[in-house]
Amino acid sequence: xxxxxxxxxxxxxILLVQLxxxxxxxxxxxxxxxxxxxxxxxxxTLIEEDIKDLVELYGHLNPGDPxxxxxxxxxxxxxxxxxxxxxxxxxxxxxxxxxxxxxxVVPNFSRSGQPYCLIxxxxxxxxxxxxxxxxxxxxxxxxLAWDEGCYKVMLMSGRKEESVMQFYRDAGFxxxxxxxxxxxxxHE
Numbered sequence: 001x002x003x004x005x006x007x008x009x010x011x012x013x014i015l016l017v018q019l020x021x022x023x024x025x026x027x028x029x030x031x032x033x034x035x036x037x038x039x040x041x042x043x044x045t046l047i048e049e050d051i052k053d054l055v056e057l058y059g060h061l062n063p064g065d066p067x068x069x070x071x072x073x074x075x076x077x078x079x080x081x082x083x084x085x086x087x088x089x090x091x092x093x094x095x096x097x098x099x100x101x102x103x104x105v106v107p108n109f110s111r112s113g114q115p116y117c118l119i120x121x122x123x124x125x126x127x128x129x130x131x132x133x134x135x136x137x138x139x140x141x142x143x144l145a146w147d148e149g150c151y152k153v154m155l156m157s158g159r160k161e162e163s164v165m166q167f168y169r170d171a172g173f174x175x176x177x178x179x180x181x182x183x184x185x186x187h188e
Contacts, residue, residue, distance in 0.1 A: 039093055041133075043140045046088040046100065051077055053097040054088060061123035089144070091137045099124040099133040103141050105148050117145035117153040138171040156180045 046054060051073050059067070068076065080086045085106070091099040101122040105115050119141060124134045145153045155173055157164060165175060 040095070041091065041093055041136075043089065043091045043137060046090045046097075048077055048081070050088070050090060050097060054090070054100060057097055057100055057123055057125060058121065060126050061121060087144075089137060089141050091133050091140075093128065093133075097125075098128040099137045101137060101141055103144060105145065105150060111151050114149055114151040117148070117150040119153060119155040122155070122157075134167065135171050142172065154178070156182075 055067055055073060058065070080088070085104060087103045089101055089103055090097050099122075102120045104118045104120070106118065108115050119138070122134065122138065124137075142153055153173075155168065157168060159165075169175070
């Protein structure tokens with residue numbers, strides 16, 4: 001028995017094929033009527049050519065924030081580039097940056113000298129949410145941290161929605177182990 005189910009999506013179709021009780025799920029994008037090809041997804045460390053796309057994507061994280069000017073962007077990138085401890089990791093679909101985060105590895109004298117990792121500024125473009133891209137990005141970023149010998153990875157979120165908390169739990173994070181405290185610089 002062969003059953004095809006097609007679900008319309010804003011950026012393509014998901015074709016679910018059930019064959020003898022087995023399911024296979026593949027992402028396809030429309031090229032032309034009757035012609036399909038699999039979407040190209042890549043997760044990688046971002047490079048200087050990605051700065052403008054990165055800053056644009058961060059507009060989906062904090063929509064009200066002003067965009068840094070060109071000089072500020074270059075200065076931030078130079079500081080990042082000079083440090084082997086800081087990386088921006090991005091997930092692209094068809095060469096479009098749709099999800100990213102910042103990974104910082106912190107050298108450490110405790111825990112037998114094992115470093116730890118901080119993940120910050122996790123965001124997925126609003127048009128690409130709820131497709132598993134954020135979880136794939138975090139899984140990849142966690143693997144980088146483990147490969148670098150980190151004994152733990154920490155992530156904080158300012159979001160309070162249960163769906164966001166569940167997203168991070170599904171990605172392997174626990175909200176029960178530690179409590180975060182934050183203080184912000186006063187604006188003058």
